[in-house]
Amino acid sequence: MTESNQEKTPLAIHLCAPRGFCAGVDRAIQIVELALEKYGSPVYVRHEIVHNKFVVDGLKAKGAVFVEELEEIPAGHTDRPVIFSAHGVPKSVPEDAQSRKMFYLDATCPLVSKVHKEAEIHFRRDREILLIGHAGHPEVIGTMGQLPDGTVSLIETEDDARAFTPKTDRPLAYITQTTLSVDDTAGIVAVLQDRFPQIVAPHKEDICYATTNRQEAVKHVAPKVDAMIVVGAPNSSNSQRLREVAERAGCRTAVLIQRASDIDWHDFEGITSLGLTAGASAPETLVEEIIAAFADRFDVNVETVRTAEETISFNLPRELREIIASSQAAAG
Structure with missing residues (x-):
């Protein structure tokens, strides 16, 4: 099928929307990028800022240094900013940072x-x-x-x-x-x-809007396609749940992959329709990369299937808002 003189099989790609970055992930990545812009490198990040190797490697290339614990930060660098990941940290972590006189920024999703x-x-x-x-x-x-x-x-x-x-x-x-x-x-x-009939429930649903919306889109698409790809990391909880949701919705082949180079083409032999989504920490460029890989082998027709609109955004830490304000003023 990769031969240029061989006619490609038609493939309908049903692109789930919403997919990919949520507001919390977008904010966390922005915090690291703006901290690098304001304070220079290195900026330390405790744990992966979000669970996606492509994102983490991109931030490393810009000067972010990822550690699992604060004690990994060299003694001479305790004046450098340290950022807590979007997943949140135990109270002991900021307390430890304060005792070490570290300057930290909290990228925990609101x-x-x-x-x-x-x-x-x-x-x-x-x-x-x-x-x-x-x-x-x-x-x-x-x-x-x-x-x-x-x-x-x-x-x-x-x-x-x-x-x-x-x-x-x-x-x-x-x-x-x-x-x-x-x-x-x-x-x-x-x-x-x-x-326990008297158990107290959350005042408002704890499962976040982005997780719910992405699962609903997969439920809509998965029963209608021959196979489903979820773009995301194996240690990403919301991405793993999307794959499980696709399976339960009746899709016989549902796989989680990090990027196009991970595709096992045997999984997609004989398909005429494909569902495609991305976990909340997976960038859109990886989705586009996978569509391009299928376009090399199939005659693809991409249709977006939208089940919700997302307009939520979260404020940045006060220390970084001035950078946004100044760049907006310069652009204006």
């Missing part, structure tokens, strides 16, 4: 910060707290780390919800990771509410 505040409110109101999420994910570590050790119980599955035994006789409340499967979480919540 919707993750909202969950942190909910946890603190439940704690102040003397409620026993359950967190629905995935063990080991940075967001879960950060959320549980807002409160003293042992305060929050992690619930990963419906079985966990059925087996859970309250540690106290205090009222129960639950919060959730922002990047979960909407359907999986609904099942877990249903079990908890059936067992």
